[in-house]
Amino acid sequence: MTLTEIMETLPYGPAPEAAKPALDWLKAHKGRFQLFVAGKWRNPASKEWFTTINPANAQKLAEVAQASAADVDEAVKAARKAFAGWSQTKGHVRARYLYAMARQIQKHARLFAVLETLDNGKPIRETRDIDIPLVARHFYYHAGWAQLMESELPGYAPLGVVGQIIPWNFPLLMLAWKVAPALAMGNTVVLKPAEFTPLTALLFAEICQNIGLPPGVVNIITGDGKTGAALVEHPGVDKIAFTGSTEVGRIIRKATAGSGKKLSLELGGKSPFVVFEDADLDSAVEGVVDAIWFNQGQVCCAGSRLLVQEGIAEKMYAKLRARMEKLRVGDPLDKAVDIGAIIAPVQLQKIQQLVQKGVEEGAKLWQPSWAVPTEGCFYPPTLFTEVAPASTIAQEEIFGPVLAALTFRTPEEAVRLANNTRYGLAASIWSEDINLALDVATQIKAGTVWINSTNLFDAASGFGGYRESGFGREGGKEGLWEYVKKIEVHNTAQGQKPRARGLTARASAESLPPIDRTAKLFIGGKQVRPDSGYSKAVYAPDGRLVGEVGLGNRKDIRNAVEAARSAQEGWRKTAAHSKAQILYFLAENLSERAEEFARRLSEQTGQDGGAEVEAALEALFTAAAWADKYEGLVHPTPLRNVTLAIPEPIGVMGILCPDDQPLLALARLAGSALAMGNTLVVVPSPLAPLSATDFYQVLETSDVPAGTFNIVTGERDELARTLAEHDDVDAVWYAGPQAGWALVEKASAGNMKRTWTLPSSGPLPDTEEILRQATQVKNIWVPYGA
Numbered sequence: 001m002t003l004t005e006i007m008e009t010l011p012y013g014p015a016p017e018a019a020k021p022a023l024d025w026l027k028a029h030k031g032r033f034q035l036f037v038a039g040k041w042r043n044p045a046s047k048e049w050f051t052t053i054n055p056a057n058a059q060k061l062a063e064v065a066q067a068s069a070a071d072v073d074e075a076v077k078a079a080r081k082a083f084a085g086w087s088q089t090k091g092h093v094r095a096r097y098l099y100a101m102a103r104q105i106q107k108h109a110r111l112f113a114v115l116e117t118l119d120n121g122k123p124i125r126e127t128r129d130i131d132i133p134l135v136a137r138h139f140y141y142h143a144g145w146a147q148l149m150e151s152e153l154p155g156y157a158p159l160g161v162v163g164q165i166i167p168w169n170f171p172l173l174m175l176a177w178k179v180a181p182a183l184a185m186g187n188t189v190v191l192k193p194a195e196f197t198p199l200t201a202l203l204f205a206e207i208c209q210n211i212g213l214p215p216g217v218v219n220i221i222t223g224d225g226k227t228g229a230a231l232v233e234h235p236g237v238d239k240i241a242f243t244g245s246t247e248v249g250r251i252i253r254k255a256t257a258g259s260g261k262k263l264s265l266e267l268g269g270k271s272p273f274v275v276f277e278d279a280d281l282d283s284a285v286e287g288v289v290d291a292i293w294f295n296q297g298q299v300c301c302a303g304s305r306l307l308v309q310e311g312i313a314e315k316m317y318a319k320l321r322a323r324m325e326k327l328r329v330g331d332p333l334d335k336a337v338d339i340g341a342i343i344a345p346v347q348l349q350k351i352q353q354l355v356q357k358g359v360e361e362g363a364k365l366w367q368p369s370w371a372v373p374t375e376g377c378f379y380p381p382t383l384f385t386e387v388a389p390a391s392t393i394a395q396e397e398i399f400g401p402v403l404a405a406l407t408f409r410t411p412e413e414a415v416r417l418a419n420n421t422r423y424g425l426a427a428s429i430w431s432e433d434i435n436l437a438l439d440v441a442t443q444i445k446a447g448t449v450w451i452n453s454t455n456l457f458d459a460a461s462g463f464g465g466y467r468e469s470g471f472g473r474e475g476g477k478e479g480l481w482e483y484v485k486k487i488e489v490h491n492t493a494q495g496q497k498p499r500a501r502g503l504t505a506r507a508s509a510e511s512l513p514p515i516d517r518t519a520k521l522f523i524g525g526k527q528v529r530p531d532s533g534y535s536k537a538v539y540a541p542d543g544r545l546v547g548e549v550g551l552g553n554r555k556d557i558r559n560a561v562e563a564a565r566s567a568q569e570g571w572r573k574t575a576a577h578s579k580a581q582i583l584y585f586l587a588e589n590l591s592e593r594a595e596e597f598a599r600r601l602s603e604q605t606g607q608d609g610g611a612e613v614e615a616a617l618e619a620l621f622t623a624a625a626w627a628d629k630y631e632g633l634v635h636p637t638p639l640r641n642v643t644l645a646i647p648e649p650i651g652v653m654g655i656l657c658p659d660d661q662p663l664l665a666l667a668r669l670a671g672s673a674l675a676m677g678n679t680l681v682v683v684p685s686p687l688a689p690l691s692a693t694d695f696y697q698v699l700e701t702s703d704v705p706a707g708t709f710n711i712v713t714g715e716r717d718e719l720a721r722t723l724a725e726h727d728d729v730d731a732v733w734y735a736g737p738q739a740g741w742a743l744v745e746k747a748s749a750g751n752m753k754r755t756w757t758l759p760s761s762g763p764l765p766d767t768e769e770i771l772r773q774a775t776q777v778k779n780i781w782v783p784y785g786a
């Protein structure tokens with residue numbers, strides 16, 4: 001045998017990591033773990049316990065308490081009690097605690113890594129080199145934000161008690177993503193780890209005790225979906241932060257609808273991995289390994305759809321098969337293993353069923369020649385080629401080591417295929433042409449885009465989805481907004497006090513115009529009659545008729561959404577400078593007719609119309625000013641890399657305006673949303689819609705592209721429901737009564753659209769907040785180096 005032959009046939013010897021320290025830790029707790037509430041360990045009120053097992057060998061690791069609704073209640077009470085002190089604790093002191101957590105995690109990194117591998121089945125190489133270092137990084141990074149909160153987020157306060165529910169795929173990392181920013185901003189938390197993987201969260205609870213964190217600031221309650229549901233429904237919780245499946249995300253969206261609880265959802269994905277023909281193919285193949293076989297493919301942002309340019313497809317597949325043949329599946333504690341165990345038999349079955357479906361639907365299956373271990377839960381790396389874009393395996397999240405490959409011919413087709421999904425979590429683009437890569441990156445609808453790289457994470461970079469992948473960001477400065485609220489300042493900065501309908505001074509009878517015409521709707525740049533053929537009367541505060549508007553219905557909303565969708569791409573791509581010009585032009589044309597608008601406002605509201613027109617002009621100017629100045633950030637993520645955090649428009653937005661200051665509300669809400677590149681379907685307040693209908697002519701004379709700004713008058717809640725249920729609407733802002741908040745939030749769960757609920761009267765939110773609500777941050781990772 002030659003030396004070369006020996007080298008090529010040399011088998012891997014086992015290189016196991018010692019499990020003893022973690023097993024000793026389990027033994028020291030007699031294999032049983034209580035709930036961590038108010039800084040103490042306590043038995044569950046239910047007296048029930050469940051078992052957590054090692055998926056690599058099906059052996060029992062420990063018994064863990066099953067928290068009932070009563071336990072959830074105790075934990076929320078403890079967090080509420082602790083909030084009083086923690087929210088007042090100086091940022092510097094909170095920073096010290098977060099720093100201590102980071103240090104403790106580093107000092108016990110090996111124990112955490114082994115425990116995570118035992119409980120989850122992921123390879124020790126990943127827990128040791130990725131999960132745990134990133135956990136420490138998150139605590140360090142957010143220690144910094146705690147320190148800087150006062151100077152960098154002036155005027156913002158913590159929310160209160162935050163309920164956090166996390167999945168099993170990155171147990172401690174998801175804990176860090178949630179706990180670190182919440183504590184940094186002065187909130188207290190009740191966290192429920194996943195039933196399959198509670199152990200590292202319990203070890204983290206011990207750290208909280210050891211560093212002397214005030215009791216109740218962090219509470220860890222173990223349990224199943226019922227425990228999670230009880231936490232979601234608890235009235236004492238101010239915010240829910242959830243990571244998990246889109247199905248459960250939808251349930252939570254509905255359950256919190258109308259409750260006033262803030263919500264962030266990080267859900268599933270079907271992320272595209274796009275390889276252009278000029279890509280470095282060997283790097284791209286390694287990229288695929290990290291994209292879909294990292295963590296057994298049980299990753300929400302896994303690059304599970306491989307899109308390859310046609311000319312290089314066969315070459316790419318051949319390289320990929322050769323690489324797959326060399327991957328090693330087996331004991332996760334073995335340091336030379338690439339792919340560990342699937343979390344549980346139920347997940348394994350799900351993967352098997354979806355693979356079977358792929359075969360039935362005609363895709364070509366390929367798996368390596370070797371067999372996976374039969375003991376424990378294992379599945380081989382799998383490649384499907386000849387996959388149809390609409391097939392189940394191209395659309396459904398498999399959450400396993402299964403890659404579905406499709407081909408494309410042009411960059412346009414690549415973008416279309418990449419966006420052919422209900423999700424929008426991440427994307428990976430491979431090309432040596434940076435112009436092409438960045439051009440495609442801006443067109444893919446996803447919260448994170450990696451160029452010539454994949455699955456890069458860092459605390460400084462925000463992570464979160466578009467579309468049904470959820471909303472909200474974790475990490476980066478953008479992630480902090482999820483855990484703060486604006487401190488309410490009661491002043492008269494809005495220029496006007498909220499009016500009390502019917503009680504205010506009325507305009508003189510002489511100023512009333514004759515009841516002359518019924519305003520139509522404004523859709524696709526044209527004034528159109530409402531589908532219903534009905535109109536609706538508009539009354540002055542003292543009950544006199546001042547005009548009529550068209551009564552829009554579902555069909556009108558659908559037409560308006562269609563117009564807004566057609567206009568979206570063009571408006572999004574319109575240069576920021578041109579958007580600003582159009583907004584200035586709107587202001588100019590409004591000012592031409594200031595007197596007429598002032599009179600109309602006085603008739604409808606009984607308030608000083610002149611002051612409101614002035615405020616509206618200023619709002620349009622502010623929106624125009626921001627159009628070319630609302631900048632992103634460049635996050636200093638590690639490695640030779642720049643991460644561009646770019647605010648992007650959300651898309652098609654429905655805006656249901658408040659009753660007070662109807663023209664100012666229109667200018668400030670719609671103006672800002674337009675400035676950020678969204679196209680709109682605006683429903684004016686049913687009490688004072690005439691200023692909006694008069695605005696048609698201003699729109700028509702100001703170069704606003706047809707379909708960009710649509711206005712439908714009618715019954716607010718009826719139109720709100722249609723907008724919230726419409727799958728082609730990306731966000732709904734609803735100003736109206738609380739009952740309407742619930743309606744909109746519940747109905748929005750269909751496509752997980754973003755919602756923002758506001759009171760029907762009172763001061764309007766400030767521009768900074770509106771701009772944030774009108775955008776979503778995309779993080780584009782651009783590594784460099786020759």
Ligand code: NDP
Nearest residue numbers: 166167193194195224225228229244245248267268300399
């Ligand atoms: P779930 O979404 O069910 O679980 C996520 C977390 O939510 C867990 O802590 C779970 O508790 C909890 N939970 C379950 N039901 C409710 C409820 N009604 N109210 C509140 N909390 C609840 O994911 P699964 O673990 O069941 O996995 C199923 C599928 O979800 C996977 O196959 C995968 O496709 C996807 N998934 C996606 C993830 C992502 O990061 N995007 C992460 C995990 C899964 P418990 O599990 O303890 O019962």
